[in-house]
Amino acid sequence: MAERTAEDPGGPDAVLRALADPNRRQILRLVRGNELPAGQIAAHFADLTQQAVSQHLRVLAGAGLLSERRAGTRRFYTLRPDPLDDVRAVLAEFWPDALTRLKDVVERDHPPTGATP
Amino acid sequence: MTSPDPLIASIRIAAPPDVVFPYLVDPALLARWFGDAIGSTPEPGGAFAIAFDDTKSVQGRFVSIDPPKRVVFTWGVPGSDVLPPGSTTVEVVLTADGSDTVVDLTHHDLPRSELPSHQAGWSGLLKELERVAGEG
Numbered sequence: 132m133a134e135r136t137a138e139d140p141g142g143p144d145a146v147l148r149a150l151a152d153p154n155r156r157q158i159l160r161l162v163r164g165n166e167l168p169a170g171q172i173a174a175h176f177a178d179l180t181q182q183a184v185s186q187h188l189r190v191l192a193g194a195g196l197l198s199e200r201r202a203g204t205r206r207f208y209t210l211r212p213d214p215l216d217d218v219r220a221v222l223a224e225f226w227p228d229a230l231t232r233l234k235d236v237v238e239r240d241h242p243p244t245g246a247t248p
Numbered sequence: 249m250t251s252p253d254p255l256i257a258s259i260r261i262a263a264p265p266d267v268v269f270p271y272l273v274d275p276a277l278l279a280r281w282f283g284d285a286i287g288s289t290p291e292p293g294g295a296f297a298i299a300f301d302d303t304k305s306v307q308g309r310f311v312s313i314d315p316p317k318r319v320v321f322t323w324g325v326p327g328s329d330v331l332p333p334g335s336t337t338v339e340v341v342l343t344a345d346g347s348d349t350v351v352d353l354t355h356h357d358l359p360r361s362e363l364p365s366h367q368a369g370w371s372g373l374l375k376e377l378e379r380v381a382g383e384g
Contacts, residue, residue: 218330219255219358226257226353232281233351234261237271243262243347 149194154179155187159196159210166200166209255355265342268349269316272340296321307333317342323355330359 149155154176161172173184188208191197198211261268271277273290283298283306292310299305305326312320319340324333337356342349 222255222355222358226255226355227259229282230257230259230351230353233268233271234259236277236281237261237263237268241263241267 145194146196149190149196152187152190154184155191158184158187158191158208162197162208163210166207169206169208172208255358257353257355259351260345261349261351262347263349264347265316265344265349268342268351269319272319273310273313273315308338309334311337335359 150159157175158172161167161175169185169188170181172188173179173181176184179187188197188199188206192199192208196211197208200207200209271281275285275290275296278285278296278298283300286297286299287295289295290310290313292312294310295307296309297305297307306323307326308321308323310319310321312318321338322334323331323336323338325331326333336358339354339356341352341354343352
């Protein structure tokens with residue numbers, strides 16, 4: 132609905148393709164706010180080979196839905212926040228902080244008379 | 249163009265609008281609370297850049313200056329795909345309330361993901377997919 136002003140790494144088609152598979156959706160639920168090593172993710176899928184899980188992880192990372200961190204030989208995955216909502220989240224903290232600084236500076240320069248601080 | 253869901257922030261300052269207003273447009277006063285303002289020209293069309301630290305900066309251009317009530321400027325980050333300069337607009341409205349000023353800031357035209365816009369981020373997208381797919 133909203134206008135799109137930037138592309139995700141994989142673009143919307145890659146995202147939708149990545150999300151079309153129920154196992155991949157399950158992987159995203161597992162790593163939502165919860166970084167997990169590849170092996171532990173695979174352990175949740177008794178009916179899938181490790182290779183199949185690795186392939187799903189590659190598809191999700193390629194669509195920009197997962198971020199991957201390597202530590203030694205292990206790979207850790209976590210849900211990647213939407214970069215567009217990331218911007219909102221940063222500004223949602225930035226503006227109130229900025230206005231608080233404005234208030235402090237103005238009221239220091241022009242002390243209110245007889246008002247409670 | 250306006251985002252259906254702008255960001256809004258407000259604060260009350262114990263000083264009248266004509267005291268507060270210069271802090272929104274005067275480069276020397278902007279630097280006191282906002283960041284180092286470079287080349288800020290307080291007139292419509294005037295461009296400014298604000299450096300927050302070595303890595304973060306913002307570019308903008310004044311769209312409208314109506315002292316002591318309202319100022320509108322564009323807002324963007326050089327080199328950003330998500331938030332390029334000129335892509336979003338910030339409106340600051342000052343309203344006198346007794347001897348105070350109520351400052352209402354609205355950040356318009358922020359980019360949203362085109363998928364479920366009523367919920368934040370991928371977790372919202374997942375919920376939507378679950379609903380569509382009829383999964384728990």
